[in-house]
Amino acid sequence: MKTILLLVGSNIFMTLAWYGQLRFKWLEAKPLFLIILISWGIAFFEYCLMVPANRSGYFSGNFSGYQLKILQECITLAVFTLFAFCAFGQVPKTRRHAGATAAIIPGSRAARCAGCTRPSPRR
Numbered sequence: 001m002k003t004i005l006l007l008v009g010s011n012i013f014m015t016l017a018w019y020g021q022l023r024f025k026w027l028e029a030k031p032l033f034l035i036i037l038i039s040w041g042i043a044f045f046e047y048c049l050m051v052p053a054n055r056s057g058y059f060s061g062n063f064s065g066y067q068l069k070i071l072q073e074c075i076t077l078a079v080f081t082l083f084a085f086c087a088f089g090q091v092p093k094t095r096r097h098a099g100a101t102a103a104i105i106p107g108s109r110a111a112r113c114a115g116c117t118r119p120s121p122r123r
Contacts, residue, residue: 002053002056003053003054003056003057003060003062003063003068003071004053004071004075006049006050006052006053006056007049007050007053007071007072007075008075008079009049010045010046010047010048010049010050010053011046011072011075011076011079011080012079013042013043013045013046013049014043014046014050014076014079015076015079015080015083016042016083017039017040017042017043017046018039019080019083019087020039020042020087021035021038021039022088023087023088050072053068054068057071070107073104074104074105077101077104081101
């Protein structure tokens with residue numbers, strides 16, 4: 001659960017770093033270099049959560065690297081979907097968009113259940 005909560009937190013920062021600047025019209029006229037610096041500043045906090053999440057999940061033996069990546073992508077889509085709705089009022093425009101997003105969930109479950117084991121960490 002610790003790993004998942006850290007991944008959710010990191011993805012909130014990642015989404016803000018990548019897409020937050022699109023929400024605020026006053027940032028539109030700012031130089032791109034400034035926007036990049038602001039985004040990097042926000043992304044720093046993403047890394048402060050992502051790195052411990054991956055280490056915790058992997059070294060606890062609960063997740064392989066492959067499983068961590070799939071989990072991270074699922075969380076990214078969930079966080080972005082919520083952000084797109086709250087910040088922009090956007091929802092998937094067609095059933096195909098919604099279906100494509102929803103199809104990732106069974107894929108992540110299959111990867112978790114497929115016996116994806118990882119080697120013991122080298123010490």
